[in-house]
Amino acid sequence: MSGAQVSALAVVLVSLVTLGIGTWGLRFSRTTSDFFVASRTVRPRLNASAIGGEYLSAASFLGIAGLLLVGGAEMLWYPVGWTAGYLVLLVLVAAPLRRSGAYTLPDFAEVRLGSRGVRAACSLLVVAVGWLYLLPQFEGAGLTLAAAIGAPQWVGPLVVGAVVLANVSSGGMRSITFVQAFQYWLKLTAILLPAVVLVIVWWGDGHPSPGTAVPGGWSSPVADGGGIGLYTTYSLIMALFLGTMGLPHVVVRFYTNPDGRAARRTTVVVLALLGLFYLWPPVYAGLGRVYGDRLVAEGRSNVLVLELPRVMMDGLPGELLTALVTAGAFAAFLSTSSGLAIAVSGVITQDVTGRLVGERRRGGVTAFRLAAVVAVAVPLLAALALENVGIARSVGLAFAVAASTFCPLLVLGIWWRGLTTPGALAGLAAGGAGAGGAAVLAIAGVEGSGWSGALLDQPAAWSVPLAFATMAVVSRLTADRAPAHARRFLVRLHTPESLELDLS
Amino acid sequence: MTGPPRHVVARPRTRLGEVHDQTPLGDLYLRSLLREQFGLAARTLAAVALALGTLPLLFLLAPDLAEREIAGIGLAWILLGGVAYPFLLLLGWRYVRRVERNERVFVDLVLSGRGERQDPEDEG
Numbered sequence: 001m002s003g004a005q006v007s008a009l010a011v012v013l014v015s016l017v018t019l020g021i022g023t024w025g026l027r028f029s030r031t032t033s034d035f036f037v038a039s040r041t042v043r044p045r046l047n048a049s050a051i052g053g054e055y056l057s058a059a060s061f062l063g064i065a066g067l068l069l070v071g072g073a074e075m076l077w078y079p080v081g082w083t084a085g086y087l088v089l090l091v092l093v094a095a096p097l098r099r100s101g102a103y104t105l106p107d108f109a110e111v112r113l114g115s116r117g118v119r120a121a122c123s124l125l126v127v128a129v130g131w132l133y134l135l136p137q138f139e140g141a142g143l144t145l146a147a148a149i150g151a152p153q154w155v156g157p158l159v160v161g162a163v164v165l166a167n168v169s170s171g172g173m174r175s176i177t178f179v180q181a182f183q184y185w186l187k188l189t190a191i192l193l194p195a196v197v198l199v200i201v202w203w204g205d206g207h208p209s210p211g212t213a214v215p216g217g218w219s220s221p222v223a224d225g226g227g228i229g230l231y232t233t234y235s236l237i238m239a240l241f242l243g244t245m246g247l248p249h250v251v252v253r254f255y256t257n258p259d260g261r262a263a264r265r266t267t268v269v270v271l272a273l274l275g276l277f278y279l280w281p282p283v284y285a286g287l288g289r290v291y292g293d294r295l296v297a298e299g300r301s302n303v304l305v306l307e308l309p310r311v312m313m314d315g316l317p318g319e320l321l322t323a324l325v326t327a328g329a330f331a332a333f334l335s336t337s338s339g340l341a342i343a344v345s346g347v348i349t350q351d352v353t354g355r356l357v358g359e360r361r362r363g364g365v366t367a368f369r370l371a372a373v374v375a376v377a378v379p380l381l382a383a384l385a386l387e388n389v390g391i392a393r394s395v396g397l398a399f400a401v402a403a404s405t406f407c408p409l410l411v412l413g414i415w416w417r418g419l420t421t422p423g424a425l426a427g428l429a430a431g432g433a434g435a436g437g438a439a440v441l442a443i444a445g446v447e448g449s450g451w452s453g454a455l456l457d458q459p460a461a462w463s464v465p466l467a468f469a470t471m472a473v474v475s476r477l478t479a480d481r482a483p484a485h486a487r488r489f490l491v492r493l494h495t496p497e498s499l500e501l502d503l504s
Numbered sequence: 505m506t507g508p509p510r511h512v513v514a515r516p517r518t519r520l521g522e523v524h525d526q527t528p529l530g531d532l533y534l535r536s537l538l539r540e541q542f543g544l545a546a547r548t549l550a551a552v553a554l555a556l557g558t559l560p561l562l563f564l565l566a567p568d569l570a571e572r573e574i575a576g577i578g579l580a581w582i583l584l585g586g587v588a589y590p591f592l593l594l595l596g597w598r599y600v601r602r603v604e605r606n607e608r609v610f611v612d613l614v615l616s617g618r619g620e621r622q623d624p625e626d627e628g
Contacts, residue, residue, distance in 0.1 A: 073570075076584035084552060087592050091545035091599055219578035220570040222560035233560045241552075261604065268596045275589025282585040415542055491534055494541060496607040499614060 006319050007148040010327040014186070015163050018334050021179045044262050048269030050177045051253050053184030053331075054339035055082070055270075056277055057133075058140030059395040061187060061332040064278075066301040068285030069292060072218035074233060078396075079278035081240025083271060089245040090267040095260030096414045096493035097251065104346055105251055105406060112413045114483045115421040121428050123351045125405050126248040128432075130344035131379045132439060133247065133398040134337055138383035141333040147303040148326040154384055156333075161380040164337045168345065168376075169369040176338050177256065183335040188277055190328020194309055194321040195283045201312050202287055210289035218289075228454045231461060236396065239460035243399030246406025249339035252346060259497045284308055305329070337376075345371035386443065396458075397439040404431030404463040408471050414493055417486040420475045427471025434463035537610045541603060548599045556588060 060082065067075040102108040106122040109115075141156030167179060202208070223229035244250060257263040288295065288304045291311050295301050306329065309321035348371035405428050412419045412427075438459040448456050455462065475482070483489075563569050563580065572579040 073578065073580035073584065076581070080556065080584050080588045083589060083592055084556065087552060087596050087599075088549065090596050091548045095603075219580055220563050220567070221580040221584055222564050226564075230560060230564055234557075237557065237560075264600050264603065268593070268600055271589075271593045271596045275593055278589060279586060282581060415538070487531075487534075490538070494534070494537055496611055498607075498611050 004149040006323040007326040010323040011330050014327045014330045018179055021182055044266040046181055047266045049181035049184045051270045052273035053180035053335045056187050056332055057336035058137050058332050061329050062140055062305055064281040065284035066304045068282055069288040069301050069304055073221045074223050077236055081237055083274045084241050085244025086267055086270050088241050093245045093410050094263045094267050098254050098257050098263035099260045099493050103255055113421045113424055118421055118424050123347050126347045127344055129398055129402050130248050130340045134340050134379035135383055136394040137333050137337045138380055144329045147306045157380055157383045160333045160337055161376050163334055164341050165376045168338055168341045169372045180335050183331040186331045187328045190324050191280045194325055195280045198287055198312055208290055232454050232458050235458035235461035238464055239400040239403045242407045243403035245410055246402030248343035252343045341375045344375035348374055397442055400435045400460040401439055403460050404435035404467045408468045412471055417490050418475050420478045420481045422478045423471050423475025426474040427467045430470040431463050431467025434466055435459045540606050544602055548595055
């Protein structure tokens with residue numbers, strides 16, 4: 001059996017197991033509540049594995065190692081930022097968000113401000129951020145299948161799209177929880193085991209040092225270019241640290257916790273699981289410096305994780321390890337895309353198709369399935385039509401948009417009773433237009449140079465403060481329009497559950 | 505010596521009722537809980553900003569740091585590729601312990617029966 005066949009088999013296996021667990025989970029999915037939030041009964045450890053599985057995307061599994069190989073230590077901010085984002089989420093948002101009792105971000109906005117307008121704006125943003133994040137997942141799937149089995153670029157997106165659609169529309173959130181939890185452990189194994197084997201091989205080779213072709217600044221955690229480099233690095237840090245809380249698929253997971261306390265504990269386990277995973281991509285980058293000169297020269301550093309086993313080991317062992325990392329990469333696309341598809345279809349169901357089909361219980365599930373088709377098809381077509389934007393780049397832009405819109409809305413909505421509807425709308429518009437505009441220009445292929453390029457490429461450092469300031473100032477100016485129930489709502493967000501129990 | 509309460513409350517009120525019903529005393533409870541929780545969050549974030557956030561500036565101002573190696577691995581790689589994760593986990597774990605303690609204190613305070621109820625006019 002050739003190497004390509006082993007890898008193809010691995011991809012088929014991952015897809016089948018994913019579908020299998022999804023169908024098994026279907027036995028537990030009975031109601032619309034199961035579909036959206038697994039009826040809020042998921043325990044911290046299972047939920048944390050599911051969050052980890054969902055969160056570790058194509059960018060984490062494939063993108064980072066390649067970026068580290070080419071860009072050096074400054075790219076370490078990606079994995080650190082993706083982990084630190086959960087700490088920020090933990091301290092500012094986790095428990096109150098869960099206690100708000102809302103299903104999705106638009107739900108939160110609506111109950112907090114009592115405004116249909118803010119709800120509509122949030123729904124639009126959830127769909128926009130979700131699609132912006134789905135695009136690189138499909139792109140990565142195309143790259144992976146092309147590298148592993150030599151398939152044309154369009155095969156990967158279609159396979160991922162089909163499996164995700166089948167899974168999401170059959171079992172909803174409940175079955176996806178099991179799938180995601182399984183996929184975290186699969187991904188950890190798929191990145192850890194080959195890394196350990198390859199380090200042993202490297203040691204057996206007489207642990208050679210990296211070649212002379214060491215890129216400049218490989219050991220500095222700040223981008224080149226003095227002031228511009230410093231701006232770029234800090235802007236990236238800001239987008240990643242603050243963007244996590246605004247990602248639709250991350251937020252929707254918090255509603256599946258039984259209560260606010262469980263939401264916090266889940267987040268701490270997530271911090272541990274992510275840290276455990278992110279220790280490994282740098283190992284691939286380090287080995288890539290020794291063995292991967294050809295990949296860099298050919299501009300294929302983005303498939304470093306997939307190619308390294310083959311480059312370092314001949315014959316069957318190399319092919320088996322390649323099959324394992326291919327399976328892990330595929331799990332990454334499937335799980336992140338599923339999570340995003342669930343979140344986006346949840347919003348589309350509530351705001352669009354739910355109205356069309358009707359609010360009945362069975363109608364709710366039909367509406368959800370209809371929405372899932374839309375949620376997957378649009379970014380799939382975009383991925384097939386557009387040139388590659390670069391996995392890490394478009395993921396970075398999705399974080400920038402989330403950090404400039406949902407982060408201020410959540411933080412001010414949870415901690416400041418002075419937030420008003422006009423303030424929230426103005427802030428969302430300012431942040432969304434700023435970061436979203438930069439993202440649209442990037443996808444359209446516009447590239448500036450010098451400061452203008454840096455400001456467009458990494459908008460977070462100006463768009464996040466702009467959104468916060470706009471939201472606060474306009475809220476102050478319209479203070480008489482603060483919702484009457486704001487104080488009562490804050491009480492609910494910050495009151496421990498043990499009190500609620502005593503009350504009722 | 506304190507006089508008898510000027511208001512006779514018909515129905516026994518818990519302090520939780522005060523928190524929910526926008527009385528000045530309830531307002532005070534909530535404000536103090538919010539301040540406590542937000543302060544804790546801010547301190548945790550400040551620790552992150554101080555430990556991680558200063559690294560780019562530090563490495564820009566002292567480029568020699570990038571040349572430092574421990575066991576053949578660059579300093580930046582050790583800090584951001586390894587040490588950062590247990591550090592973030594530790595901060596998260598400490599935060600949860602403290603925030604749960606704050607909440608216990610708040611629950612005890614609120615459930616500790618009817619305190620001396622203050623006159624609504626006394627506070628604003």
